Amino acid sequence: MLIPESTLPLIALLAPLVAVPGIMGARGPNVREAFTFFAGFLLLGTILLMLPGVLAGNTPEIVLFPVVPGAPIALRMDPAGMLFALVASVLWIITTAYAIGYMRSKQEQNQTRFYAFFCDFAVRHHGCGHVRQPPHVVSFL
Numbered sequence: 001m002l003i004p005e006s007t008l009p010l011i012a013l014l015a016p017l018v019a020v021p022g023i024m025g026a027r028g029p030n031v032r033e034a035f036t037f038f039a040g041f042l043l044l045g046t047i048l049l050m051l052p053g054v055l056a057g058n059t060p061e062i063v064l065f066p067v068v069p070g071a072p073i074a075l076r077m078d079p080a081g082m083l084f085a086l087v088a089s090v091l092w093i094i095t096t097a098y099a100i101g102y103m104r105s106k107q108e109q110n111q112t113r114f115y116a117f118f119c120d121f122a123v124r125h126h127g128c129g130h131v132r133q134p135p136h137v138v139s140f141l
Contacts, residue, residue: 005060008050009075009130012085015043016122023115029104036096036115043122044089047082054082061132074132084129092122 019039026032050060054077061076077085099118103111 005050005053005058006062008046008060009077010062010064012043012046012050012077013075013123013126013130015039015046016119016126018042020116020119023112023119026112029111032112032115033096033100036118037093039119039122040089040093040096043126044093047085047089050077051082051086054079071133075127075130076132077130081130085126088122088125088129 016039019035022035022038023032026035053060059076059078061074063072063074066072096118099114102108103114108114
């Protein structure tokens with residue numbers, strides 16, 4: 001089944017949240033971090049699915065809900081947003097690898113909470129990067 005191009009920005013926004021139940025319910029650090037990597041690669045894969053369309057000049061967009069007439073909360077993937085999303089999703093994977101090494105070597109407490117909030121942060125910064133109208137950025141803060 002093919003995914004409509006207009007829903008891909010929403011899938012990219014929600015992809016990091018897929019890992020949160022797995023992170024919070026993981027029985028060990030390896031499982032928890034596997035879920036974090038899974039979410040990072042899922043996000044990167046979704047961004048890469050949109051890349052050919054955006055390079056061809058399309059701007060996938062989905063309206064989430066209307067706030068006021070003519071100014072709905074909408075997600076849009078334009079070329080600048082694509083560049084932001086591509087860099088951010090690649091950096092998420094690199095940062096996760098770094099965080100695993102750092103937090104395990106320092107035997108940090110609350111690693112599970114860190115990875116869950118890291119996914120939350122990914123949702124928020126991708127939301128800010130893909131919002132169609134700049135004043136709506138505050139809805140993702």
